[in-house]
Structures are given as C-alpha cells and as structure tokens.
C-alpha cells in the first residue's frame with residue numbers, strides 16, 4: 001500500500017519584496033484615507049465659482065437685501081417660489097435691489113433666481129448670506145423660482161434649470177438631496193414654494209430628480 005506523501009508547500013518570499021509590498025499597501029491606505037477625508041470636506045464658499053449658465057448680477061451691499069454677512073457653511077439648499085406670477089428673473093432681482101432704499105421696510109433676497117426661460121441670475125455671492133429662509137439664512141443657499149401662474153407650478157425649462165443648479169450645489173457642497181434640499185415651508189411653515197407644498201409627491205420627485213442629475217453630472221465629468 002502506497003503511503004501518500006504529504007506535500008509541503010513552502011513559499012519563499014524575498015524579505016525585500018515583503019517590505020516593499022507592505023510599504024505599498026500602507027501608501028495606498030494613506031492615500032485612500034486622505035482622499036476620503038478631502039472628498040468629504042466641503043469647500044470654502046469663497047472658492048466656489050458658479051456654472052457658466054449663471055449670470056452674475058450682484059446686488060449692491062445694503063442693509064435690506066445684501067447685508068454682506070459671511071455665510072460660514074453651506075448645510076443646505078432652500079427652494080422658494082417668487083409668488084408673483086409671470087415675472088422674470090431679472091424683475092425679481094431688480095426688486096431685491098430696489099429694497100436697498102429702505103422705503104419698503106422689507107428684508108428680502110436670494111442667492112439665485114431662476115426665470116421662466118430657464119435663465120439663472122445670481123444676486124448674492126455664495127460667501128454671503130441672503131435674506132430668504134429665516135432661521136436658515138446663516139447656513140443655506142437660497143433659490144427663488146419664477147412661475148407663470150398662481151398655482152406656483154414651474155415651467156419644464158425652469159424646473160430643469162432648478163434641478164441642474166441644485167444638483168451642482170449639492171455636489172459642490174457635499175449635500176444630500178434627501179435631507180439637505182428643503183422647502184421654505186420646512187423652515188417656517190410658509191406656503192412656499194406653493195406647488196411643492198400643495199403636491200408633496202412633486203416635491204419628492206424634485207429631490208429624486210436632483211439626485212439623478214447629480215449622478216449624470218458626475219458621469220459627464222468623468223467622461224470629459
């Protein structure tokens with residue numbers, strides 16, 4: 001009867017190779033952890049430049065609509081509707097500017113206004129606060145959206161631009177559309193943006209569209 005010989009395997013590894021592999025593994029680990037930390041840290045709002053489709057038309061610094069107060073962190077995006085049917089983005093921007101006289105005694109503004117043709121005007125730099133979202137003025141970016149009628153429903157081209165800009169902000173400031181994109185209503189209970197208060201399912205769809213747009217933008221960036 002033949003006895004089966006146990007074959008002993010013995011792997012010989014050059015100690016220099018061992019040290020080298022260990023070093024490489026450590027290096028990979030350091031880069032992975034460092035990269036993850038960097039990726040998670042949101043940028044300084046002063047370093048962030050808006051996309052090309054955004055037209056910059058900053059308000060003059062004034063007590064009523066552009067106080068010049070530093071926006072220290074961007075922890076969310078607040079969506080609003082202008083509440084004045086059929087007005088353009090420019091008209092709403094000019095309204096904020098007109099408040100600077102103080103005659104109306106109204107404090108109001110927004111970082112961005114999206115118009116009926118999908119035009120986007122930036123009224124306030126991302127490094128400063130706007131007077132739009134009450135207790136969340138200090139840590140959010142505000143987007144006012146134009147609409148053709150009293151229902152407050154956005155036109156498709158306006159909707160798409162709002163999704164695009166919101167997705168860009170979420171990517172830039174590492175925000176989650178599920179939790180960090182909110183309605184003015186979620187801050188104060190004000191019926192703004194009206195259509196998304198009246199139709200919660202449309203609001204859910206909006207945030208889902210923002211999430212999908214974030215992925216599309218990331219994919220487009222990878223391919224460019």
Ligand SMILES: [Zn+2]
Nearest residue numbers: 080081184192
């Ligand atoms: Zn509002």
